[in-house]
Amino acid sequence: MKTAIKLVLIYFVMQILAALLVMPFAMLYSYAVSGTIDAASVIALAPSMLLGFVGMGGYLWKKGYLKDDGRIWSPVSVAYLGWSIIIGLSTIFLIDFVMSRLSFLPDWMGATFDVLQSGWLGIICISVLGPVLEEMLFRGAITKVLLQRYSPVKAIILSALVFGIFHINPAQVAGAILSGGLFAWLYYRTGSLVPGILIHILNNSLSVFLSLHYPDVKYTSDLLGEPAYWSCLAVAAVLFAVSCKVMNSYRLPATDTTFKI
Known part of the structure; x- marks a missing residue:
């Protein structure tokens, strides 16, 4: 643990350092454009989020978490x-149901x-780059280390x-725990980050799409309506x-992982 x-703290430090590096340039640009x-x-x-991602990815690579493993990619x-x-x-659908019960x-x-969603760079950071970095950090590094030290069930939990x-955000924590369990299990089963990255990008991209095109819709039930929603939930x-x-x-191929959920 x-x-x-340590890795989570390093990530936050990377984001803070990135913000400190980007802010002077942002201030100059803002002043040049608007006079304030x-x-x-x-x-x-x-930009600071992107720079933080690059810094954390570089750290993980340098420390060997993302290389010397033929299966990780x-x-x-x-x-x-x-x-x-x-x-x-x-x-995604089932977690949406859980979160609708935690709307408070x-x-x-x-x-x-x-x-972030007001510009293309922010959209890319949320929908693609963030999921890739989080899978590298939480599955390629953290889950890998936990699996080496604990039983599969305990490591995944x-x-x-x-x-x-x-x-951190209360509205996201419960959903992130549930999806994090799935991502960790997929990594344990395959030793690969690709399935988790694929689902993570799908989840975040759907969230961005719905937020931009249906800003007044908070949960899927609001979008589909009750009869269709319950049918989709059952499916x-x-x-x-x-x-x-x-x-x-x-x-x-070439794996002895046999943990069952």
């Missing part, structure tokens, strides 16, 4: 990736996400909890169960 906590520096923090948000197989999409979509939780990051707490539960069974029994 010490390594997990009032918009500097908004201008700096996406393996696509596994077409069939496995197909089932990953199915389990990912069903999980405050959303501390709503304004920040609105700013701890990884999910760390991933959830990392998000999602069935698909989740079926995909879990298939992926648990799927024979992966």
Whole structure:
């Protein structure tokens, strides 16, 4: 756990350092355009996030978490990736149901996400670069270390909890714990980051799309309406169960991972 906590703290330090580096340039740009520096923090948000991602990715690579492992970037197989999409979509729907029951939780990051989604760089950071970096950090580094020190069940649970707490925002924590458990299990089963990255990008991209095109819709039930929503929820539960069974029994090449959820 010490390594997990250390890596998370390093990530936050990277983001702070990136913000400090970007802010002077953002202030100059803001002043040149508008004559004030009032918009500097908004201008700096996406670039500093990107710079922080690059810094953390470089750190993970330099420390050997992302290399010397032939399987970490393996696509596994077409069939496995197909089932990953199915389990990912069903999980997204089921987590949406859980979060709709936790709507009382405050959303501390709503304004920040609105700013990020107002520009193409912020959208790319949320929908693509963020998922890739988080999978490298939380599965390629943290889950890998936890699996070396604890039983698979304990390692996956701890990884999910760390991933959830990392998000800080109360409105995101529960959903992040649930999705983090899935991502950690996929990494344990395959030794690859690709299935988790695929689902993570799908999740975040859908979130951005819905936020931009349906800003007044908070949950899927609001978008679909009650009859259709409950039918889709039932289908999602069935698909989740079926995909879990298939992926648990799927024979992966050159692996002895046999943990079942």
